Amino acid sequence: MLRYALKRLVSLLGALAVASVVVFAAIEVIPGDPAAYMLGLNAAPETVAALRAELGLDAGPIARYINWVTGMLQGDFGISYTYRTPVSEMVGDRLWISLPLALYALALSTIIAFPVGIWAASKRGTSVDIGIMGFTQLGVAIPNFWFAMILVVIFAINLRWFSAGGFPGWGGGLFPGLKALTLPAIALALPQASILSRVMRSALVDMLDQDFMRTARAKGLTQGQALRRHALRNAMIPVLTILGLQFSFLLAGAIIIENVFFLPGLGRLIFQAIAQRDLIVVESVVMILVFAVILVTFLVDLAYAAVDPRLRVH
Amino acid sequence: MRSLVIGGLLAGTFLFAALLSFVWTPFDVTELDIAARLQKSSMEHWFGTDHFGRDLFSMIMVGARISLAVALVAVGIGMGLGVPLGLLAASRSGSLLDELIMRSNDLIFAFPSLLIAILITAVFGPSALNAIIAIGIFNIPVFARLTRGGALSLWTRDFILAARVAGKGPLRISVEHILPNITNLLIVQGTIQFSLGILAEAGLSYVGLGAQPPTPSWGRMLAESQTMISFAPHLALYPGIAIILTVLGLNLMGDGLRDITDPRIRRTGR
Numbered sequence: 001m002l003r004y005a006l007k008r009l010v011s012l013l014g015a016l017a018v019a020s021v022v023v024f025a026a027i028e029v030i031p032g033d034p035a036a037y038m039l040g041l042n043a044a045p046e047t048v049a050a051l052r053a054e055l056g057l058d059a060g061p062i063a064r065y066i067n068w069v070t071g072m073l074q075g076d077f078g079i080s081y082t083y084r085t086p087v088s089e090m091v092g093d094r095l096w097i098s099l100p101l102a103l104y105a106l107a108l109s110t111i112i113a114f115p116v117g118i119w120a121a122s123k124r125g126t127s128v129d130i131g132i133m134g135f136t137q138l139g140v141a142i143p144n145f146w147f148a149m150i151l152v153v154i155f156a157i158n159l160r161w162f163s164a165g166g167f168p169g170w171g172g173g174l175f176p177g178l179k180a181l182t183l184p185a186i187a188l189a190l191p192q193a194s195i196l197s198r199v200m201r202s203a204l205v206d207m208l209d210q211d212f213m214r215t216a217r218a219k220g221l222t223q224g225q226a227l228r229r230h231a232l233r234n235a236m237i238p239v240l241t242i243l244g245l246q247f248s249f250l251l252a253g254a255i256i257i258e259n260v261f262f263l264p265g266l267g268r269l270i271f272q273a274i275a276q277r278d279l280i281v282v283e284s285v286v287m288i289l290v291f292a293v294i295l296v297t298f299l300v301d302l303a304y305a306a307v308d309p310r311l312r313v314h
Numbered sequence: 315m316r317s318l319v320i321g322g323l324l325a326g327t328f329l330f331a332a333l334l335s336f337v338w339t340p341f342d343v344t345e346l347d348i349a350a351r352l353q354k355s356s357m358e359h360w361f362g363t364d365h366f367g368r369d370l371f372s373m374i375m376v377g378a379r380i381s382l383a384v385a386l387v388a389v390g391i392g393m394g395l396g397v398p399l400g401l402l403a404a405s406r407s408g409s410l411l412d413e414l415i416m417r418s419n420d421l422i423f424a425f426p427s428l429l430i431a432i433l434i435t436a437v438f439g440p441s442a443l444n445a446i447i448a449i450g451i452f453n454i455p456v457f458a459r460l461t462r463g464g465a466l467s468l469w470t471r472d473f474i475l476a477a478r479v480a481g482k483g484p485l486r487i488s489v490e491h492i493l494p495n496i497t498n499l500l501i502v503q504g505t506i507q508f509s510l511g512i513l514a515e516a517g518l519s520y521v522g523l524g525a526q527p528p529t530p531s532w533g534r535m536l537a538e539s540q541t542m543i544s545f546a547p548h549l550a551l552y553p554g555i556a557i558i559l560t561v562l563g564l565n566l567m568g569d570g571l572r573d574i575t576d577p578r579i580r581r582t583g584r
Contacts, residue, residue, distance in 0.1 A: 018421055026433045141509070141561035143516050146536055146554035149543055157544050252426035256517050260540070271521060274436050282436045286429055294424050 004305050012298040019290045020072075024065050027283045055079065068283075077284040082276045087284045090269060095288070097167060097265035098258065101181050102250040105188035109246065112193040117200025118232070122224045124205055132197070139194025144253050148187035148260040155183060165262035184257045192246045199242045203235035210234075236307045244300030248293040255289075318570025324563025328556065332378035341369035343376050343530055354548060361552045364535075365542060370549070373530045374556050380442060380531040381560070384524070385511030387446045389504050392453020397500065399454070400461025401492060405484035407466055416462070419455035427452035427514050435523045442525035445518045449511050460503050464496035498575035502568050509564035516557050532557050 052058055055078075056067055071078060077087035120132040156164035162183050168176045204227055207213060216226035255267025262268075266285055273281035346366045353363040361370035403415040422430075431448035438444055465488070468474060477487050518524040519533030527534070532553045539549035 015421060015424060019424060022421070023433065026437055137565060138558070138562060141513075141558045141565060143513055143520075143536075143554065143557050145517060145520055146550070146557065149536065149540060149550050150554070153543055153547050153550075248424075248426045252428040253517075255428070256521055259521055267521075270432060274432065274523075277436075279436060282432065286433060289429055290425060293426065297424065 008301045078280045082278040101254045104185040108189035109192040113196035117197040120201040121204035136194035203238045207231035247296045317566040321563045321566025331375045335375040339372035341372045377530045377532045384515040388449035388511045391450030396454040396457025400458040401488040404462045404465030445524040502572045505568035509561040
């Protein structure tokens with residue numbers, strides 16, 4: 001198990017290193033001088049040169065890359081070109097909106113999809129199964145940001161159960177914060193729950209014809225009991241894979257949904273930064289998101305080994 | 315079979331609408347008629363009008379062009395690059411080249427398509443072309459993996475061995491024997507990626523990273539409708555339904571195609 005974990009860890013670090021080079025190189029090819037951009041058209045050349053030195057832009061690309069990476073490892077993401085404040089400060093608070101939103105949606109999606117998928121599989125071929133599958137087919141096709149807008153019309157504008165947007169901050173306690181994230185999380189979760197319950201169902205249906213399932217039925221378990229006790233664990237590998245992928249979709253989805261609900265998360269930050277050509281912010285936020293996605297892939301790999309002992313040996 | 319027909323009809327309707335919009339729309343989408351703004355559906359304006367008095371039905375027809383075109387070209391990029399890479403990796407299975415191709419695929423997979431789009435937009439500015447590139451790049455590993463997986467299972471088969479004995483090289487075997495046998499897989503996946511591409515394009519143009527004004531696109535129509543949603547919800551309703559029906563149609567088509575081409579599924583009735 002330890003060897004397996006170490007191997008996965010090495011590939012995690014490798015992926016991070018390559019990803020950082022890719023992100024850095026992408027931003028590097030952009031023409032134009034950030035220092036000149038920050039100071040405007042009328043700046044004296046000496047001032048621009050001084051700022052370039054201050055920002056460390058005089059160094060060669062390799063030195064700057066190393067600077068950027070070592071800075072990030074110490075929690076220093078550089079200084080925003082537009083606001084002249086440390087990027088880490090700008091990212092800090094916002095991360096605590098986007099990340100909880102993605103996790104909230106992941107939790108909702110899982111809570112919905114597991115029972116629905118198991119139910120559909122245990123009623124394979126019946127009208128229940130067909131009905132659920134038709135419903136999930138529709139759920140997969142709905143763009144989450146559109147669903148979010150419809151939720152706002154129904155629950156915020158007409159019923160007034162939720163506010164249409166904004167975020168009160170975590171300072172006022174857990175509940176107001178969670179409440180503000182509820183509609184966005186539902187909007188994000190619905191399409192993902194549809195995908196996940198389809199995967200859950202088909203993974204379980206693949207198990208239905210196995211010999212151990214016949215044995216379980218023969219000793220007197222109902223279809224549902226046999227599914228939960230014996231098939232579920234075996235069906236977890238494809239389900240975990242999708243769960244891991246979903247987190248990266250949810251995180252990316254979160255930065256779109258934030259626009260619908262005017263949530264001050266990473267999404268608002270990154271789109272503002274793009275509009276203002278504040279590239280160091282774009283670079284850092286993208287890197288943080290990639291880090292989160294790669295980390296989750298790593299955790300999913302570990303979870304594989306937990307549910308499937310065969311993997312620990314190889 | 316039934317889902318293939320229903321899906322084909324749905325997706326075909328929007329494809330037809332997109333093509334028809336080049337020669338005819340009920341109203342000119344570039345013509346503003348402020349007096350007729352924000353009307354609800356009527357006999358004259360089937361889906362109502364927007365805040366500039368433009369006919370929503372016509373805009374959705376024209377918007378179908380960009381959605382379908384972006385997604386289709388993105389699938390083309392993904393197949394055009396992903397399939398040869400997958401074939402190459404499978405023909406040299408276990409080699410350094412195979413490892414290199416598959417690991418770079420994993421890396422692209424680690425960037426959600428939205429992040430790729432954000433990076434590309436930050437560098438080159440927002441446009442429909444950059445949306446195509448972003449979605450296309452994301453499609454490459456999907457097809458590379460699928461192709462490699464399908465090809466690997468074929469390489470052990472007897473008819474491939476026969477081809478090798480006959481003196482064919484890995485390249486000829488890949489093109490003449492492997493590729494025709496995985497075409498079904500590729501078409502099914504292509505349909506699914508097409509529908510995902512439409513969703514991705516809508517999301518990108520919703521946040522302003524896709525087609526730029528004045529080109530109408532479904533995603534941007536939704537973005538523009540957002541400030542008026544409390545008094546003109548129809549502006550958000552119809553473009554959303556257009557996206558859903560197109561994606562639903564393509565997904566049903568994909569399911570139907572898979573049922574036809576995969577005898578294992580046909581037999582057990584899954």
